[in-house]
Amino acid sequence: MSDLQTALRIHLSINKLGVWLMWAILGGILVINMALFAIFTPEHPSSNSALIALPCYFVVVASIAAARALPLALTLGLTRVRFYLASLLWAVLVGVVWAVAAAALARLEIATDGWGVHLEFFRPWGAAAGSALETFAIVLVALLVAFVTGWCFGIVHSRWGVTGLLLALGLVLVVIVAVIVLAAAPHVLPELSRTLSELTVTGAVILSAVLAVLLAVLGYFLTRRTAV
Amino acid sequence: MTFSTDHAPVLSEGQLPRSAGNAADAADSANPAGSVVAVDGVTRRYRQVIALNDVTCHIRRDVITGLLGRNGSGKTTLLRIIAGQEFPTDGSVTVCGATPAENPAVAHRLAFIREDQCYPDIQVQQALSIASYAFSNWDHDFAMRLVTDFELPLKRKIRKLSRGMRSALGIVIGLASRAELTMFDEPIAGLDPVARQMFYDHLLADYATHPRTFVISTHLIDEIAGLLEDVLLMSRGGIAMEASADELRGSIVTVTGPRAAVETFAAERGQWHVDAIGGHARATIQRPLTDADHAAAKTLGLTVEPITLQQFLVQLDGANGAPTFEAEQEVSR
Numbered sequence: 001m002s003d004l005q006t007a008l009r010i011h012l013s014i015n016k017l018g019v020w021l022m023w024a025i026l027g028g029i030l031v032i033n034m035a036l037f038a039i040f041t042p043e044h045p046s047s048n049s050a051l052i053a054l055p056c057y058f059v060v061v062a063s064i065a066a067a068r069a070l071p072l073a074l075t076l077g078l079t080r081v082r083f084y085l086a087s088l089l090w091a092v093l094v095g096v097v098w099a100v101a102a103a104a105l106a107r108l109e110i111a112t113d114g115w116g117v118h119l120e121f122f123r124p125w126g127a128a129a130g131s132a133l134e135t136f137a138i139v140l141v142a143l144l145v146a147f148v149t150g151w152c153f154g155i156v157h158s159r160w161g162v163t164g165l166l167l168a169l170g171l172v173l174v175v176i177v178a179v180i181v182l183a184a185a186p187h188v189l190p191e192l193s194r195t196l197s198e199l200t201v202t203g204a205v206i207l208s209a210v211l212a213v214l215l216a217v218l219g220y221f222l223t224r225r226t227a228v
Numbered sequence: 229m230t231f232s233t234d235h236a237p238v239l240s241e242g243q244l245p246r247s248a249g250n251a252a253d254a255a256d257s258a259n260p261a262g263s264v265v266a267v268d269g270v271t272r273r274y275r276q277v278i279a280l281n282d283v284t285c286h287i288r289r290d291v292i293t294g295l296l297g298r299n300g301s302g303k304t305t306l307l308r309i310i311a312g313q314e315f316p317t318d319g320s321v322t323v324c325g326a327t328p329a330e331n332p333a334v335a336h337r338l339a340f341i342r343e344d345q346c347y348p349d350i351q352v353q354q355a356l357s358i359a360s361y362a363f364s365n366w367d368h369d370f371a372m373r374l375v376t377d378f379e380l381p382l383k384r385k386i387r388k389l390s391r392g393m394r395s396a397l398g399i400v401i402g403l404a405s406r407a408e409l410t411m412f413d414e415p416i417a418g419l420d421p422v423a424r425q426m427f428y429d430h431l432l433a434d435y436a437t438h439p440r441t442f443v444i445s446t447h448l449i450d451e452i453a454g455l456l457e458d459v460l461l462m463s464r465g466g467i468a469m470e471a472s473a474d475e476l477r478g479s480i481v482t483v484t485g486p487r488a489a490v491e492t493f494a495a496e497r498g499q500w501h502v503d504a505i506g507g508h509a510r511a512t513i514q515r516p517l518t519d520a521d522h523a524a525a526k527t528l529g530l531t532v533e534p535i536t537l538q539q540f541l542v543q544l545d546g547a548n549g550a551p552t553f554e555a556e557q558e559v560s561r
Contacts, residue, residue: 003332006362013354064348071346072355074313076362077335077407224330227314228346 003078007086010069015061019094022057023101026050030121037117044118051124051139054098055146058091062147066154071228084151084223088216091147099140103132126201134201141208148215155222264289264409264441265310270319272305279305281465282319287409287443292435292455294473295445296541297462303445304342306462307411310443311340323409339363339407341398343414352389352397353382356404363405370434371404377426391418399427403434411443416451428455449538461541468544473537480540481517484510485530493528497521501543512543 029050065087073083106122110130114120120129124142127134149172157165182189183196199207265287272280280302287293287310295303308314309321312328312335321328328334347355356375360366375382378396381389386397395418402410416424432455435442446452459476461469469476483490487509494502494511501512512535517525525532535543 002336002361002364006358009358009361010348013350013358014348016354068346068348071313071342072348072358074311074335075340075342075345075401076359077338078362079312079330079332079335081330082332225315227308 003082004086004089006076006078007073007083008090010073010083011065011087011090014064014069015094018057018061022054026053029053030115030119033119033121034115034117037114037119042118049125050121051102054102054139055142058095058143058146059150059153062087062091062150063154063157066151066223067158070154070158070223070226074228080223080226081220084220087151088147091144095140095143095147098143099136102139103136106130106135107132126204128201134205137205138201141205141212144212145208145215148212148219151219152215152222155219155226158228159222159226262288264324265443266322267306267310268320268322270306270309270316270321272302272309272314273317278465280309280316283465283467284319285460285467285470287441287460288458289441290439291457292431292442292444293458293460294449294452294456294537295443295460295462296447296449296537297468298447298541301462302465303462304413307340307342307413307443307445311338311411313340336364337408338411339402339405339409340411341402341413341415343395343417345394345398347386347394349385349387351383351385352380355386355397356382356400359401359405363407365406367404367406371400374400374403374430377430378423392420392423395419396423399430403430406434406438406440409441409443411445413445414447415444416446416448424451428452431455449541450536453537459537461537461544463541463544476537476540477534479516480512480514480535482510482512482533482535482539483525483530484508484533485528489528489530493525493530503543512540 033050069087070080070083074080078086102122102124106127107130109115109120109122122135123129124135124138127138153165153168156168160167179196182192184193186193186197263286267283267285270280270283271278283302283306295307297303305314309316310323310328312323312330315329323334324337326334328338350358352375356371360368360371374380374396378393378400380393380396380400386394389397395415398412399415402412402415416427419427431442444452444455453473456473459469459471459473460467461471471479483493485508487504487507490504490509490511491502494513497513497517498515500514503510517532522532
C-alpha cells in the first residue's frame with residue numbers, strides 16, 4: 001500500500017496542474033471553436049477531433065514519468081515494476097475519469113445541438129454522435145495506448161539514449177505506414193485489407209485495447225531491466 | 229585491513245598489518261549477520277569499459293563506511309549495483325541477505341541519494357512530502373529542521389535550485405528517511421563549507437541517536453575522514469583497500485629524509501612506495517612503527533609522519549602508474 005501511495009503521490013505531484021490545465025486548454029479551444037462556428041455556420045454538424053490533445057498529453061506524461069520520476073521512485077525505495085504497475089493504475093484511473101467526462105460532454109453537446117452552433121467538439125473520430133459509450137471506450141483506449149507508448153519511449157530513451165528513441169520512433173512510423181498501405185492495397189493481403197477497411201468502432205476499440213495490453217507487457221519487460 | 233595486491237604490488241601478504249586472509253576477516257566473512265552488504269566478485273562492463281572488476285567487499289551494519297576513490301574509480305557504479313539500480317555483468321550482491329534488484333523487501337530498507345539525483349518537475353516541499361510517504365521511519369520534524377538549517381526554499385521548483393541546494397535536498401531526504409541503509413553518493417558536491425560542516429554535524433548527531441548503516445562516497449577524503457569508521461578505497465574499478473579507519477590512521481606512515489637512509493629504513497620495514505627527488509626521498513610504510521623504529525628513524529635523521537587518507541589515495545594511484553613527482557619517481561619493486 002505504501003508503494004502505491006508513494007507512486008500515486010509522485011504522479012499527482014508531477015501532474016498536479018497538468019491534469020486540469022489540459023481541460024482548461026480544451027475549454028479555451030472549445031470557446032474559440034464556438035465563436036468560429038457562430039460566425040461561419042456550417043450546414044452539417046462536424047467534429048474537429050480536438051480530443052486528440054488528451055492522448056498526446058498522456059504520451060508526454062508517461063515519457064516524463066519513465067525518464068524522470070522512475071529514478072526518484074527508486075531512490076525512495078520503490079522497485080521498477082511496482083512503480084510501473086502503480087503508474088499504469090494511475091493512467092487507468094485518470095483515463096476513466098477523463099473518458100467519463102468526455103462522454104458526458106459529448107451527450108451534453110448533442111442535447112444542446114452542438115452548443116447551439118452545430119459543433120461536435122467532444123465526438124472522437126469514429127464514434128456515433130452523442131454515443132456516450134462509444135466516446136467513453138474510444139477515449140479510454142486511446143489514452144491507455146498513449147500512456148504505455150509514452151512509457152516505452154521514456155524507458156527506451158533511458159536505456160538506449162536518443163539513438164534508441166529515434167529508432168523506436170522510426171519503427172512505430174514504419175508500422176503505421178505499413179498498416180495504412182495494407183488497408184489501402186487490397187491486392188497485397190486481401191483478407192487483412194478487408195478487415196482493416198471494414199473495421200467497426202467496436203472492432204477498432206478491441207484492437208486498440210489488445211495493442212494497449214501488448215504495449216503494457218512490452219513496457220513491463222523494458223522497465224524490469226532498466227538501469228537508472 | 230584488506231589490501232588488494234593488485235593495487236599495492238610491493239607488499240606481500242605477510243607484510244600487511246591485517247591481510248585478506250587473517251583471522252579477523254575470516255570471522256567477518258563467516259559472520260554475514262555483521263554485514264549489511266556483501267559484494268562478491270562483482271564485475272560491470274559497459275562495452276569496452278570495465279567500470280568494476282571483480283569487486284568483493286563487505287559493509288558492516290550500523291557503521292559509517294566511506295567509499296573513497298578518484299573520479300571514475302567505480303564508486304557510483306558500485307553504489308548503484310548495491311541499491312539495485314544497476315545490474316552487475318558478473319558476480320553477486322546481497323543487501324540484508326537478499327538480492328537488491330527488484331526486491332521490495334530490500335528497497336524499503338534502503339535510501340540511495342545520488343549526486344546526479346534525477347527529480348521530476350516538482351517543488352522541494354513536494355519531494356519531501358513524497359519521501360514522507362515512502363519511508364516508514366521518516367522524521368518530519370528532523371526534515372524541517374534540516375530544511376531550515378540548509379535554508380532550502382520549500383516552494384521552489386527543484387530544477388531551479390543551485391547545485392549546492394540540490395545536494396542539500398538529497399541530504400535532507402537521506403537523513404530524515406532514517407533508512408536502515410542510507411547511501412550518499414558525493415553528498416557534499418556543490419555545498420559551501422558551512423553547509424558541509426552542517427551535514428557532518430547532523431549526520432553524526434543523528435547517527436548517535438539512531439544508529440544505522442551509512443555509506444558515503446566522496447573524493448573529498450580528508451574532510452570526511454573524521455566521520456568514518458570503515459573505509460573502502462576504490463581504484464580503477466577495484467577495491468584497493470578495505471579497513472577500519474582507526475586501523476588505517478595508525479598503520480600507514482611516511483618517512484622522509486636523505487634518500488639512502490630512507491631506502492635503508494623503509495626496506496627493512498615493509499616499504500610500500502618510495503618517491504625520490506635527487507638526494508631526498510619519501511617512503512610510505514604500511515605498518516605501525518614500534519618505539520624502536522621511531523628511535524632508529526631519529527638516529528638516521530628521518531622524519532616520521534602519519535599519512536592522511538587523501539595522501540594515501542594519491543600515493544596509491546601514483547603507485548599504479550600516475551607519477552606523484554614529475555621530476556623523478558621510483559616505485560620500489
